[in-house]
Amino acid sequence: MSDKPVIMVVDDEIANIELIAAVLEEDYEIIFARSGEQAIDIARKAMPDLILLDVVMPGLDGYETCRRIKQDPDLADVPVIFTTGLDAVEDEVRGLAAGAIDYVTKPVQPVALRRRVSNHIDLKQMRDRLANLALIDPLTGLGNRRMLENLLQNEVARLMPLNGWLSVILVDIDFFKQYNDMYGHPAGDQCLVQVASRLNAAMRRDGDRCMRYGGEEFACVLPGADPAGALQVAEQILQEFQALAIPHAGSRVADVVTISGGVVSRRCGPGLPVSFWIEHADKLLYESKRLGRNRVTSRTIEGA
Structure with missing residues (x-):
């Protein structure tokens, strides 16, 4: 099993998934979903380290998918970055209000995407380490x-x-x-x-x-x-x-x-x-x- 962080790409267009995967697959393990419903189901099983989520999708749109992810106790701490062609300020505000941590517009710029993903993965790993330390007894190494x-x-x-x-x-x-x-x-x-x-x-x-x-x-x-x-x-x-x-x-x-x-x-x-x-x-x-x-x-x- 790979030790790479797991990124889940959620997009109803397979071409977009393939493009993002090509940009990130050298440093991350990529999994994908093609709908909001499928994304929530897969995320509960795979527990990704970060989710790249399209906004405009049939069925559950990205905003509602993000809200449901953030309401799930097991998934609430997984950072979500929206990837979308919508670039109005109100769209970005709506995405952040739904619980996303960042917002990337399409067409995706590879260098910018890699940097944003790297920054948020680093932050999540730091939070995870601090959370684990809070659960460990420093003398014995057992849980506290x-x-x-x-x-x-x-x-x-x-x-x-x-x-x-x-x-x-x-x-x-x-x-x-x-x-x-x-x-x-x-x-x-x-x-x-x-x-x-x-x-x-x-x-x-x-x-x-x-x-x-x-x-x-x-x-x-x-x-x-x-x-x-x-x-x-x-x-x-x-x-x-x-x-x-x-x-x-x-x-x-x-x-x-x-x-x-x-x-x-x-x-x-x-x-x-x-x-x-x-x-x-x-x-x-x-x-x-x-x-x-x-x-x-x-x-x-x-x-x-």
Whole structure:
């Protein structure tokens, strides 16, 4: 698969598509659509990096197509450049009001088109990098709490029509404050990195993800995992941490770093907030702590 940015060209005239493709194909992967309806359908599947959109088309015109693209949460951030023979100021204003980021008149000038496309691709890639950084914990490299919330929201929406299982494991390092006090914060940071690495390695199925929830807490999201499967993952994590044998002289339960965990499983149903899983996993985590730590507590929540 090409690593080039993907440009979608939307025009009802194949000659216009071929002309634009010839100008851009050296630096970009080109896909195309010949109507507004087709453009929206293809864009949802291909997720292009930029859309070059003709204004005058049969059926949905470019203005309405752009408006619908910008109303779609998955496509709203894709920049749209109008390409059209209309050159009146009011046409350009109308295009910008519909959500386009730029306006190129026909006949297309190759040098100008390449420069405008390059500028907007660079801006989008910068925005994407900043957005990704906002979702990553800088110490461990795992997703952060914001990514966790986004992931849960997406998985609940995906699994709800299937009445599918969703399990969450919330993990806390036992007596981590004492670890920091005894070994120092740099050693504490290194411990967190080792814990994150081991948890991430335990996510062996496609779709399973581990994120840093905050402080010394981590959350593992297991889409499609039933209660038995989720508990098996949690118990395996517990055993692996005992085998990891990071010294912890300040612990009251062992002479190595241990963890406590809470595991909640439920079928996804309507009306459930994404906070449901975290709240229940958190209660179970604290039950593990109350019972002496270095253990996991699990519960299946009945529902539709």
